[in-house]
Amino acid sequence: xxxxxxxxxDWFVSVCWIIAVSAxxxxxSRWHARRRRxxxxxxEMPLPPARQHVSDAALLxxxxxxxxxxxxxxxxxxxVDVTSxxxxxxxxxxxxRSMDARDNPPSRLDCARRAVAEVFDRLEASDRVALAAFxxxxxxxxxxxxxxxxxxxxxTALDSQLISPSSTDLAAGVAAATEAFExxxxxxxxxxxxxxxxxxxxxxxxxxxxxxxxxxxxxxxxVGSEIGSAVPDRGAPLRDAVGQLVVSRRQSESLAxxxxxSGGTLFEADEWGSTDFAAAVREIRRDAGKLPGQPVQRKVRxxxxxxxxxxxxxxxxxxxxxxxxxRFGAPAxxxxxxxxxxxxxxxxxxxxxxxxxxxxTATEALESLLRHSxxxxxxxxxxxxxxLAAGQRESAARAFLAxxxxxxxxxxxxxxxxxxxxxELERTELEGARDAFFDALAxxxxxxxxxxxxxxxxxxxxxxxxxxxxxxxRSDSDETKPDDHNEPEPADxxxxxxxxxVRDQPRQQRRASLDAAxxxxxxxxxxxxxxxxxxxxxxxxxxERRRSSGPSW
Amino acid sequence: MIxxxxxxxxxxxxxxxxxxxxxxxxxxxxxxVLAARSRPPALEWSAFAQxxxxxxxxxxxxxxxxxxxxxxxxxxxxxxxxxxVGVHRAPPEPGYGLDLVLAIDASxxxxxxxxxxxxxxxxxxxxxxxxxxxxxxxxxxxGDRVALVxxxxxxxxxxxxxxxxxxxxxxxxxxxxxxxxxxxxxxDALALAVRRALGARQSDAATEPxxxxxxxxxxxxxxxxxxxxxxxxxxxxxxxxxRIHTVGIGSEIDAGPAPRTAASQTTERHGVDVDAxxxxxxxxxxxxxxxxxxxxxxxxxREIDTxxxxxxxxxxxxRHSPRPEPxxxxxxSCLVLELAACRTxxxxxx
Numbered sequence: 001x002x003x004x005x006x007x008x009x010d011w012f013v014s015v016c017w018i019i020a021v022s023a024x025x026x027x028x029s030r031w032h033a034r035r036r037r038x039x040x041x042x043x044e045m046p047l048p049p050a051r052q053h054v055s056d057a058a059l060l061x062x063x064x065x066x067x068x069x070x071x072x073x074x075x076x077x078x079x080v081d082v083t084s085x086x087x088x089x090x091x092x093x094x095x096x097r098s099m100d101a102r103d104n105p106p107s108r109l110d111c112a113r114r115a116v117a118e119v120f121d122r123l124e125a126s127d128r129v130a131l132a133a134f135x136x137x138x139x140x141x142x143x144x145x146x147x148x149x150x151x152x153x154x155x156t157a158l159d160s161q162l163i164s165p166s167s168t169d170l171a172a173g174v175a176a177a178t179e180a181f182e183x184x185x186x187x188x189x190x191x192x193x194x195x196x197x198x199x200x201x202x203x204x205x206x207x208x209x210x211x212x213x214x215x216x217x218x219x220x221x222x223v224g225s226e227i228g229s230a231v232p233d234r235g236a237p238l239r240d241a242v243g244q245l246v247v248s249r250r251q252s253e254s255l256a257x258x259x260x261x262s263g264g265t266l267f268e269a270d271e272w273g274s275t276d277f278a279a280a281v282r283e284i285r286r287d288a289g290k291l292p293g294q295p296v297q298r299k300v301r302x303x304x305x306x307x308x309x310x311x312x313x314x315x316x317x318x319x320x321x322x323x324x325x326x327r328f329g330a331p332a333x334x335x336x337x338x339x340x341x342x343x344x345x346x347x348x349x350x351x352x353x354x355x356x357x358x359x360x361t362a363t364e365a366l367e368s369l370l371r372h373s374x375x376x377x378x379x380x381x382x383x384x385x386x387x388l389a390a391g392q393r394e395s396a397a398r399a400f401l402a403x404x405x406x407x408x409x410x411x412x413x414x415x416x417x418x419x420x421x422x423x424e425l426e427r428t429e430l431e432g433a434r435d436a437f438f439d440a441l442a443x444x445x446x447x448x449x450x451x452x453x454x455x456x457x458x459x460x461x462x463x464x465x466x467x468x469x470x471x472x473x474r475s476d477s478d479e480t481k482p483d484d485h486n487e488p489e490p491a492d493x494x495x496x497x498x499x500x501x502v503r504d505q506p507r508q509q510r511r512a513s514l515d516a517a518x519x520x521x522x523x524x525x526x527x528x529x530x531x532x533x534x535x536x537x538x539x540x541x542x543x544e545r546r547r548s549s550g551p552s553w
Numbered sequence: 554m555i556x557x558x559x560x561x562x563x564x565x566x567x568x569x570x571x572x573x574x575x576x577x578x579x580x581x582x583x584x585x586v587l588a589a590r591s592r593p594p595a596l597e598w599s600a601f602a603q604x605x606x607x608x609x610x611x612x613x614x615x616x617x618x619x620x621x622x623x624x625x626x627x628x629x630x631x632x633x634x635x636x637x638v639g640v641h642r643a644p645p646e647p648g649y650g651l652d653l654v655l656a657i658d659a660s661x662x663x664x665x666x667x668x669x670x671x672x673x674x675x676x677x678x679x680x681x682x683x684x685x686x687x688x689x690x691x692x693x694x695x696g697d698r699v700a701l702v703x704x705x706x707x708x709x710x711x712x713x714x715x716x717x718x719x720x721x722x723x724x725x726x727x728x729x730x731x732x733x734x735x736x737x738x739x740x741d742a743l744a745l746a747v748r749r750a751l752g753a754r755q756s757d758a759a760t761e762p763x764x765x766x767x768x769x770x771x772x773x774x775x776x777x778x779x780x781x782x783x784x785x786x787x788x789x790x791x792x793x794x795x796r797i798h799t800v801g802i803g804s805e806i807d808a809g810p811a812p813r814t815a816a817s818q819t820t821e822r823h824g825v826d827v828d829a830x831x832x833x834x835x836x837x838x839x840x841x842x843x844x845x846x847x848x849x850x851x852x853x854x855r856e857i858d859t860x861x862x863x864x865x866x867x868x869x870x871x872r873h874s875p876r877p878e879p880x881x882x883x884x885x886s887c888l889v890l891e892l893a894a895c896r897t898x899x900x901x902x903x
Contacts, residue, residue: 008878018885022892029897056896063888069633070881142713143720147700147752150713182717184641184872305877309633312884313577316630317584320623322591514792522789523751526744527780529707529733536727 005212007072007303015067023060030056055319062315069308078302084289086126087188088144090177090216091116091151093158094195096135096168097238098248100160101196103229104273109160111223111273112194116155119192120148122281124288125394128187130180133158133538134173136165141537144180150528157530162538168199170254174207178214188287188298189216190264192280196224197251206254208261215300217264219283223273224250291398295371362386377407381416388423397423397432404439414444421453430464433457561637564879570636577634581627585620619895622887629884639876650697650863651767652714652753654746655685658772659728660705661735665773667803669848677802678730680850681771686725688854693718697863700749701725704742706734706778714752738779739772743786743797743833746770750795766795767839769857773802775826787833796839800853801825804845 006012093112104111120129131142131151142151160166177191191211211218228249230237238246252268259266265283267275289296366383373379380403387396400420407413421436437454440447514522569575663678670680689699693716701711701724712724750766768790776783790797804824827843834841840860842853 018889022889025897026892059888059892059896063885063892066630066881066885066888070878070885072878140720143715143717143724145700145713145715145752146698147713147749150700150710150749150752153710180717180720186872303875305875305881306634306636309630309877309881309884312888313581313627313630313634316623316627316888317581320584320588320620320627322587514788516792519789519792522781522785523744523748525781526741526748527707528745528748529709531709532707532732533703533709533711533727536729536732537724540723540727 005074005301007074008070009209009213011071015071019060019064019067022063026056026060058315058319062312062319065308065312065315069305069312072303072305073308074301075304076302077299079297080300081295082186082298084126084291084294084296085187086124086128087190087285087288088128088130088181088185089119089123089190089192089284090130090132090144090180091119091155092132092134092138092173092177092191092193092195093155094135094168094170094173094193095133095158095160095162096198097160097166097233098168098196098198098224098231101224101229101231101248103225103227104223104269104271108196108223108273109158111269112221113155113158114273115194115221115223115269115275115277116192117152118277119281119284120152122277123148124285127285127288130177131155132173132177132180133163134169134176135160135163136167136169136172137163138169138173138176139163139538139540140176140179141534144182153528153530154534157534162534168195170195170197170199170258171205171207171210174218174258175210178210178216181214181216188285189214190284191216191218191262192284193218193220193255193258194223195220195255196248197222197253197255198224198248199251199254206258208258211258211262216262217286218259218262219264219280220255220259220266221269221275221280222250222252222255222266223269224248225271226250291395293367293395295367363390363392375406377403377409377412377416380406381412381419384416384419384423388419388426393423393427397427397436400436410443414440414447414450417443418447418450418453421450421457425453425457430457430461434461561879565639566637566876566879567640567873568638569632570638570875572635574635575631577631578628581624581631584627585624588620588623615894619891622891622894626884626887626891629880629887632880633877633884637876637880638873641872641874650695651692651765651861652698652700652750653689653692653861654700654702654714654750654766654768655689656702656704656708656742656746656768656770657681657685657711657725657728658705658737658742658770658774659703659730659732660737660774661731662773664730665803676730677773678728680848681802682725682728684850684854685771686722688858689721689725690718691858693721698753700746700752701728702742702746702749703728703733704738704745705731706736706738708738708742708745708779709733710745710749713749734778736778737772737774737776739770739776739829740781740783740786741779743768743770743783744781744789746797747786747790747793747795751793765863766793767861768795768797769800770797770830770833771800771802772830773825775824776829783829783833787836790837795837797833797837798839798842798857799830799834800842800844800850800857801827801830802844802850 093109093116095109099109099112100107102108123129128144128146129148129151130140130144131154132138132140142154145151173193173195174191177193181189207218226249228247231246231248232238240246250268252266256266258264265280267280267283269275287296287298363383363386366379366386370376370379370383380399384396384399384403387393387399397420400416400423404413404416404420407416417436417440421433421440424430424432424436434454434457437450437457440450441454444450659678663681664676666674666676668675668677668680670683689701693699696716698714698716699712699718699721700714701721702708703711711728712721715721746768750768787797802825825843827841831841833839842856844850844853
């Protein structure tokens with residue numbers, strides 16, 4: 001078994017030392033006693049009873065068992081119920097000099113950038129991303145964030161001069177990436193590694209230990225090509241000390257080893273640096289549920305302590321029994337062992353310690369009901385309603401969509417689509433609302449409210465300026481809502497903590513002087529001078545290590 | 554007198570998952586009693602007076618120590634089998650609190666060593682770093698997301714929205730005066746802060762009911778650089794419904810335009826543009842705070858922390874996790890001591 005499989009691998013050496021010293025001391029004293037006996041009795045010394053050997057051995061074995069249990073061996077897997085809330089992905093990009101090679105045009109690093117953009121595009125809204133880069137050392141550049149746009153800008157600013165030395169130390173990169181994971185968080189952890197796998201050092205260490213320590217899976221994308229390519233260096237191809245042309249080739253073995261050992265997968269980029277990104281994202285999101293808040297069963301590696309503790313207990317108990325049992329000695333020992341066996345046979349872990357707290361709101365109650373019958377359209381419909389009432393418009397729309405898809409009765413499907421349309425309207429997603437109302441009418445052509453709302457949506461769509469992006473939920477634009485009693489309240493009245501003096505101002509005064517389109521245009525113009533912060537981050541020392549950041553299963 | 558319950562709690566064990574395993578204490582006790590009842594091998598000696606004169610005792614302290622250590626080890630192992638669990642707080646699910654962007658002026662004037670910290674004069678930025686860092690950590694700990702924007706003659710994202718207080722602090726420590734140039738591009742900084750505050754917008758539905766978005770900008774000067782005007786940036790924030798609190802450090806602005814000569818960058822002292830900051834805050838529904846002496850900065854951030862308290866719809870989640878380590882360590886050390894006492898220093902005769 002690999003030491004990395006231990007929950008407390010850092011104690012390994014100390015525990016080994018303690019056991020070794022104890023065993024050594026016992027052996028030494030046994031040898032010493034034997035010498036004394038030889039001196040006292042001479043050659044006719046009777047052999048010491050075998051029982052004594054057994055007794056010493058029993059104590060030492062018990063000590064080894066306790067030591068093993070203390071290290072927390074991870075054996076097998078067990079399932080835990082968690083509430084899905086998206087995955088935490090750390091994007092780890094190789095920025096060593098070999099990433100400048102041009103065998104994936106325009107360069108391997110550009111392919112890496114494109115791959116990150118493709119993956120970000122396909123991630124779910126609830127996922128969080130962080131950014132790390134490595135060359136001769138690893139640097140965590142940005143912590144876990146929902147702001148993928150910001151990270152994409154950082155990724156674009158990466159170059160092969162960012163980190164010196166420009167060699168490749170994959171293990172350091174993985175170690176830096178694991179720093180991003182939050183202590184005790186139960187979200188599935190993934191490191192998305194983009195590298196050509198080429199290592200300048202002949203080292204076996206690829207960071208498996210660091211990844212396993214925080215229970216992160218590594219999904220790797222190997223860029224570059226088997227044929228290889230010259231590495232540009234200030235305009236000319238890079239040459240080594242004796243003037244030979246340096247050819248950098250993709251070396252997938254280390255990446256394959258890392259991803260396999262951590263339970264992930266390796267993808268290989270084609271000559272254009274592309275791969276099946278949909279499959280890669282499926283692999284990244286393997287342990288995440290479809291919807292936030294949905295219950296998911298995750299397989300985690302189980303820490304087994306009880307068998308070792310039971311072994312140590314039995315050995316200590318038996319060893320302590322008198323050598324020559326009196327009348328009731330043997331029966332008592334047998335009874336004790338029988339009790340132990342009985343208890344060991346009772347199923348352990350009958351319930352998960354991570355059970356959710358009792359549902360307090362209607363949404364949570366519905367969600368817990370849905371755990372038992374996840375395809376009940378009526379329940380889904382109600383869930384959507386309660387989410388809508390709670391202002392969670394997007395998840396409400398998803399619940400309505402699920403209800404519509406699972407509904408057998410066309411009238412229920414029509415109702416679900418109609419409700420989805422209302423939810424989309426609340427989000428001011430006019431296109432989505434239009435589609436939903438169309439769907440509702442397809443199931444139930446006589447649905448008059450759907451007809452009315454559809455008409456209104458089509459009208460507003462035709463009135464909207466063609467270049468304007470869809471208005472956001474927050475926009476204060478002057479749209480008139482259809483006078484439909486089924487429409488929930490508009491979102492603008494949501495209570496924000498506003499200082500008193502502001503609250504007292506007339507509403508008209510606080511209205512924005514810019515419309516949404518102008519705002520979007522201006523925001524586009526904002527320049528983020530990232531280069532300075534990237535360089536500062538790459539120069540800095542790593543923050544002090546977290547004590548241990550694995551989830552406490 | 555401390556009971557076993559308090560001892561367990563002090564070592565992080567809150568409860569036992571399967572307390573029925575504690576019944577193992579009885580076979581352990583039976584074993585110990587049996588062991589105690591069995592007479593140890595001894596040399597029989599009929600002359601009592603001689604024996605006591607030579608220091609012989611009717612009981613053996615090492616033997617007593619050995620059996621008590623064995624008893625404690627067995628008890629601890631029974632405890633391990635009973636499944637001790639500790640309680641820990643999983644980080645609150647992010648996105649239910651405020652999305653906060655802290656913009657910090659790192660222009661050359663922040664080098665001015667006019668701040669007294671523990672009897673020493675330090676640059677303003679050092680105090681600002683410490684105060685903002687504490688503020689960011691506090692807010693991240695209660696489930697808010699915090700981003701950092703640093704500005705000088707240009708503005709950049711030092712850290713995108715995150716709830717990781719430790720990494721936020723680390724990012725703040727990297728901010729140096731002059732890192733973004735000597736001038737003050739307040740407009741760019743505000744607009745970039747607005748953009749970062751909206752960073753989670755495309756994100757999940759779970760973040761939508763968040764408690765709102767807020768920018769806190771800290772500056773000691775007057776906007777004199779950048780591509781976007783302060784007015785436009787303020788209008789942007791207003792349009793997106795983002796409030797801006799403004800914090801000015803240092804004395805108020807002098808009459809007349811601020812001197813801008815390349816030679817006097819570090820000695821340039823033109824004070825803070827109180828009117829502009831007040832206007833920004835008023836227009837976006839925020840408040841203006843003035844730390845006339847930089848020492849007041851702590852108070853200012855404490856007050857912002859107080860007025861922006863939101864009750865989170867999702868409190869920190871309490872989780873139970875196995876915690877057998879203290880009991881295992883106890884059992885292991887008892888065993889090692891017993892080995893040392895009874896199997897090496899004093900060997901038991903057969």
